[in-house]
Amino acid sequence: MNWNRIVVKLGGSILLIVLIILLPLGFVTxxxxSGFYYSKVQDQLMDLSKRYAESISSVDNTQILQMFETLATMTDKEIVIVDSKGKVLANSGLPSFENGRKVTMKPLLLKEEENVPRYEYEDPLLDESFLYIGRPIFDEEDQFIGSIYVFSSIGPITQSLEVIKNLLILAGVGSILLASGLIYFVSKRLSRPLLDMVSVTRGMAKGELHSRVGITTGDEIGALGRSINDLAIELESYRTNRKEFFASVSHELRTPLAYVDGYARVLKEGIYETEEEKERYLSIIEQEAARMTKLVNDLFELSKMEEGHFHLLLEEVDLIEVVESTLEKTQLKAKEKGLRVSFDSVISIPTIYADGLRIEQVLINLVENAIRYTEEGSIVIRLLSEDSYVAIEIEDTGIGIPESEIPFLFDRFYRVEKSRSRKYGGTGLGLSIVKHLVSLQNGSIDVQSKVGKGTKVTLRFPIYMEESS
Known part of the structure; x- marks a missing residue:
């Protein structure tokens, strides 16, 4: 037997508890x-000895002594009467107390309300134990003239207690056997989910992330099982995302590296005809190197955000200034495509508590995205105040996004149309960074779009409420 199994440990623990309860319970019972039987006999001896002592007025009357010897046989008790010097005058049947022998036992002199100690006597000739009570005998002038001792054999008590002891042992053994069966059943039932969890987690360690713990209980074991299932789902998602991540990074790096390697080789071997061609190749190398640098920087920044190592400089921010700065930095790209970028705002907008530079980074990313995917028309930025929030809307007249693709826009390297990746450029990480930056500043982002009509992105940030002193 494997003593390290949880069934054995759990069953053994429960059985030990049962034994800890049963053994003291049996002993107390x-x-x-025992106390009940002994107390009952002792009370009888107290009563008999008192009445016998009160009925004797002289120890010199032989008839009275013989009467008490006869009375002893009728009450199933033994009687010994001694004089004031302790010499035996009458004995109902104890061979150790022969007539004329001097005894050293003292009569009971306790008051009625006091506790009476248990007096036991072992007769060496009969090899039998007795309980006894001794009472002093006084004459009519209240002079001490002797003592009377009443003995009761404890053999019947011992036999009764032995029977009770055997019954208790039998009941205890039966209870332990019954408890063992129930404990085994309960232990198996309680440990089965844990063993199932062990099996599933070992499978997860080997990469079998499709396994699930089949637990439906609502207790702590069920909660643990659900946590393991959630962990398996997260790990499976992580493994899938990791594969996609490496595939995406490899794809994003492969093209610029191929350009850099190819054109560098052309330049190294002098395979070009004019200086203009050489400059064009150098420009391509520079652009692709910048593209790889941006990809690495975006990955590094996104990694810091996901690991919680990204720090913001939070302060009171005026969004009108942030939007105007964004327009200045994106106006040139819009003009190059012949697009008009306008800013629509009310006169006064409440401030927010955020990192101004990061809010500007978010807006620049979204506006450049709108410019990238808009061939003609305009891009409008609006600032609105909504209850306890400030909303920033960026609406374009671009190619739009299918509704089924919107939930995945903020995933790393996700592209609505895979064929766009080379046409529209970008690293595929911009919107993922935007999502993290907005969430870190207690904001939210919402996207509404129709294919061929355009896209509207709405950012919401809580209004800055200055704490009262």
């Missing part, structure tokens, strides 16, 4: 019965 035995003591209760």
């Amino acid at each position: 035995q003591q209760i019965f």
Whole structure:
């Protein structure tokens, strides 16, 4: 047997608890019965000895002594009467107390309300134990003239207690056997989910992330099982995303590296005809190197955000200034495509508590995205105040996004149309960075779009409420 199994440990622990309860319970029960029998006999001895002592007025009357010897046989008790010097005058049947022998036992002198100690006597000739009570005998002038001792054999008590002890042992063994069966069943039932969890987690360690723990209970074990299932789902998603991530990074780096390698080789071997061609090749190398640098920087920045190592400089921010700065930095790209970028705002907009530079980074990314995917028309930026929020809307008249693709826009390297990747450029990480930056500043982002009609991105940030002193 494997003693390290949880069934054995759990069953053994429960059985040990049962034993800890049963053994003291059996002992206490035995003591209760023992005390009851002994107290009952002792009370009888107290009563008999008192009445016998009060009925004797002289120890010199032989008839009275013989009467008490006869009375002893009727009450199933043994009687010994001694004089004031302790010499035995009458004995109902104890061979150790022969007539004329001097005894050293003292009579009971306790008051009625006091606790009476248990007096036991072992008769060496009969090899039998007795309980006894001794009472002093006084004459009519209240002079001490002797003592009377009443003995009761404890053999019947011992036999009764032995029977009770055997019954308790039998009941205890039966209870343990019954408890063992129930404990085994309960242990198996309780440990089965844990063993299932062990099996599933070992499979997860080997890469079998499709396994799930089949637990439907609502207790802590069920909660643990659901946590393991959630972990398996997260790990499976992580593994899938990791594969896609490496595939995407490899894809994003392969093209610029191929350009850089190809054109560098052309330049190294002098395979060009004019200086203009050489300059064009150098320009391509420079552009692709910048593209790879941006990709690496975006990955590094996104990694810091996801790991919680990204720090913001939070302060009171005026969004009108941020939007105007964004327009200045994106106006040139819009003019190159013949697009008009306008800013629509109310006179006064509440401030927000955020990192101004990061908010500007978000807006530049979204506006450049709008410019990139808009061939003609305009791009409008609006600032609105909504209850406890400030909203920033960026609406374009571009190619639009299919509704089914919107939930995936902020995933790393996700592209709505894979064929766009080379046409429209970009690293595929911009919107993912935007999503993280907005979330880190307690904001939200919403996208509405129709194919061929355009896209509207709405950012919402809570209004800055200055704390009262």
